[in-house]
Amino acid sequence: MTINLSQCFIAVDDHDKALAFYRDVLGLEVRNxxxxxxxxxxxxxxxxxPDVEIVLEPPLADPxxxxxxxxxxxxxxAKGLLRGVIFSTDDVDATxxxxxxxxxxxxxxxxxxxxxxxxCAFRDPAGNxxxxxxxxxx
Numbered sequence: 541m542t543i544n545l546s547q548c549f550i551a552v553d554d555h556d557k558a559l560a561f562y563r564d565v566l567g568l569e570v571r572n573x574x575x576x577x578x579x580x581x582x583x584x585x586x587x588x589x590p591d592v593e594i595v596l597e598p599p600l601a602d603p604x605x606x607x608x609x610x611x612x613x614x615x616x617x618a619k620g621l622l623r624g625v626i627f628s629t630d631d632v633d634a635t636x637x638x639x640x641x642x643x644x645x646x647x648x649x650x651x652x653x654x655x656x657x658x659x660c661a662f663r664d665p666a667g668n669x670x671x672x673x674x675x676x677x678x
Contacts, residue, residue, distance in 0.1 A: 545592055547583070550668050551599040551622045553614065555580050557665040558596045565642040566627075568594070594625065617667055624669035632674045636660040639672075652676055 552558040559582060562568045568584040571593055575581075583593040599622070600613040616622050629635045636650050639662055647661035647669060659673040 547593045547595050548625065549595045549597050549623065550625060550664070550666075551613070551617050552596045552664070552666040552668075553599060553617055554665065555582055555596060558582070559584075561644070561665050562594070562596065565639060565644065620663055620667040620669055622668060624671065626671040626673055629672050629674050632658050632660055632672050635672045 550558075559570065562584045563570055569587055570582060570584055572583040573580070579598045581598075582596040584596065585593045599617045600610050605613075613622075632650050636646075640646055645663040647663060648659070650658055650660040652658050653676075656676055657673045658676050659671050661669055661671045664670055
């Protein structure tokens with residue numbers, strides 16, 4: 541039996557801003573862009589991982605949600621408390637410089653972690669935390 545990761549989900553409040561970040565800054569490819577019942581889902585992924593996608597979804601992807609639930613989700617998203625993703629890279633320092641130069645919101649500059657990686661962190665335009673990591677060189 542084989543089990544592989546296929547998709548993960550990130551809530552975004554503005555798909556166009558999210559696309560400008562994930563596609564234009566990170567270099568992910570857009571695989572799908574679907575509208576349904578007034579909502580929008582966009583899938584992006586690394587060209588090096590054709591079988592793994594990130595779904596950029598509305599903060600509360602439920603057309604029957606109450607206004608109070610929508611407001612609560614919007615507040616959590618604004619605080620950066622919903623989801624995060626960890627990307628691997630072969631050069632965390634170059635990745636950091638590219639994202640910083642593009643104006644990404646820096647949370648943590650590259651540092652060596654005691655658990656064997658060098659990493660940095662940013663927030664995407666919706667406030668989600670994104671970490672970029674590489675194994676530390678021995």
